[in-house]
Amino acid sequence: MERLNIIPKPNKIDFLGGEVLIEPSKAEFLIDENLGAEEYVLTATENVLRICGGSQQALFYGKQTLRQLRGICPCVKIEDKPAFEYRGFMLDCVRHIFSIDEVKKLIDAAASLKMNRFHWHLTDDQGFRAWVSRRPSAAIDGSVRKSSDFGSLNESGEYGGYYTTEQMKEIVDYCAERFITVIPEFDVPGHCSAILHAYPDIGCTGNPVEVKTYQGIFEDILCAGKDKTFEIVFDILEDLLEIFPSEYIHIGGDEAPKAHWKTCPDCQKRMEQVGLKNEEELQGWFTNRIVDFLKSKGRKAIVWNESLKSGLIGNGTVAQMWMDPKKDSVKFANNGGRIIISDFFHYYCDYPYAMTPLDKTYNYKAIVSGIKNAESVCGVEVPIWTEYINNFERLCFMFFPRFAAVAETGWTNQQNKNASDFRRRFKEYSSILSQIGIKAAAPHEWNPSPVARAVGTLDFMNKNVRNKPKKQ
Ligand SMILES: [Zn+2]
Structure with a gap:
């Protein structure tokens, strides 16, 4: 049977008859302006091994094939050519930090799978992981927590670390060589305990805030009423804009409880001045103020879907849909x-295969019911949060092969996808991951039996959810 072992599966393959010994060093590469910017044509016969592409990026994808x-x-x-323009992965380097060499390995894997976005989650309640020259305290004070108490993962002792400007630029350059754009995330106004630890006066109460040692949703969020908040937020963004050339910057916007805003005189005064009906609208106003700042610098924002609740977010901003019951x-x-x-x-790869088996990830259609125009979906992104992951080996186990499954959904048209064929091809692709230094979960882990799923789900919940420390 004629078949190829390529991930993501190419969208059109014509078998020409016969076989050929592939000698990559003899390949010729040609730019063909009739092809799209991410579109390539690869011909392999006894006489020719040629890749034509619409751009250097397209030739790079041909090379990966x-x-x-x-x-x-x-x-x-x-x-x-790809099904979607946006094909990304997200790494949480807050709950646990990963070295530049480890991050590069994930980028190598993403590049081999023709992904083109790296969403780098750099700030959260449990640490602020980016050096900011304009506001040094953000990293110096905001990066360190007193211990780590993430359910089953309890580690005593201080935990800290942040990326220097040089390191972040190194990642940007490394990605650029692989046609991947780095989208940094500075999450506001919620998930801000770390920045509030460094700058407590931009919270509503002004009280000291600890860098959190456990997971959750916390009421310490940035004050939307104080002008100082925006001075600091814009300073941090200025630094990030100098490091990250991406058109889009992720500004979070998820899980922002409004308890403090409801009683804060500054926030209430702001709502009255600007003419806002409620605190959800205040978050919309807060987000739009940052969107306007980014716009003045020629940039745009990505937000998590909760930011849309206010109904005030303009359509130049992109929304990342993760959980959106309404x-x-x-x-x-x-x-x-x-x-x-x-x-x-x-798509959340921090959850065990018992809860999210490989085939469940793979078979998910990147279509949202109710959306009238398919073009409204830019693409897909596979995230991993690291509350329960404190080393690279575990990260790779949880990420792969689900990472590759999402990469295939991003690239391969729905009608060309097939889960069992993907599993077969992934076994071949594992040798490329090995060269990179990534060890995927073994095939018996991918799709647990119904009983194993129930047991694994309960085990995960017992270890990580029920033993969660009480909210502050
Ligand atoms: Zn306030």
């Missing part, structure tokens, strides 16, 4: 907004 054609292969013509994302998309899909129940 060639890398997976090894030894003696059927003669083929592959005509290929379908705010659908309304947003149907009013001209664009969304990235990172569905919690299918």
Whole structure:
């Protein structure tokens, strides 16, 4: 049977008959302006091994395909381009930090899978992990927590660390060489305990705030009434804009409880001055003020879907849909907004295979019911949060192969996808991961039996959810 072992599966493969020994060093690369910016054509016959692409990026993708054609292969013509323009992965470096070399390994894997976005979650309640020259206290004071109490992962002793400007630039350059854009995330106004530890006066109460040692949703959020808040937020963004050339900057906006805003005189005064009906609208106003700042610098924002609750977010901003029971994302998309899909129940790789088996991730269709225009979906992103992951080996176990499954959904048209074929191809692709230094979960872990799923789910909940320390 003629078949290839390529991930993501190319969208059009013509078998030309016969076989050929692939010798990558003999490949020729040609720019063809008739092809799209991410579109390539690879021809492998006895006489020719050629990749034509619409741009250097397209040639790079052709090269990634060639890398997976090894030894003696059927003669083929592959005509290929992605299903979605946005194909990303997200790494939480707050709950646990990963070294630059480890981050580069994930980037290598993403590049081999033709992904083109790296969403770098750098700030949260449990640490602030980016050096900010304009506000040094953010990293110096905000990066250190007293211990780590994440359910089953309890580690005594201080935990800290942040990336220097040089390190972040190194990652930006490393990604650029692989046609990947780095989108940094500075999460506001919620998930801000670390920044509030460094700058307590931009909280509503002004009281000291601890860098959190455990997971959760915390009431310490940035004050929307104080002008000082925006001075500090803009200073931090200025630094990030100098390091990250990405058109889009992620400004979070998820899980921001409004308890403090409801009683804060500054926040209430702001609502009255600006003419806002409630605190959700205040978050919308807060977000838009940052969006306007980014716009003045030629940039745009990505926000988590909770930011859409106010109904005030303009459609130049992109929304990342992770959990959206009220379908705010659908309304947003149907009013001209664009969304990235990172569905919690299918794509969150910090949850065990018992809860999110590989086939569940793979078979998820990147289509949102109710969205009228398919173009409103930019693409897909596979996130991993690291409360329960404190080393690279565990990170890779949880991420792969689900990471590759989402990469395939991003690239391969729905009608060309097939879960069992993907599992077969992934076993071949594992050798590329090995070269990179990544060890995926073994095949018996991917799709647990119903009993193993129930046991694994209960085990995870017992270890990590029920023993969660009480909210502050
Ligand atoms: Zn306030």
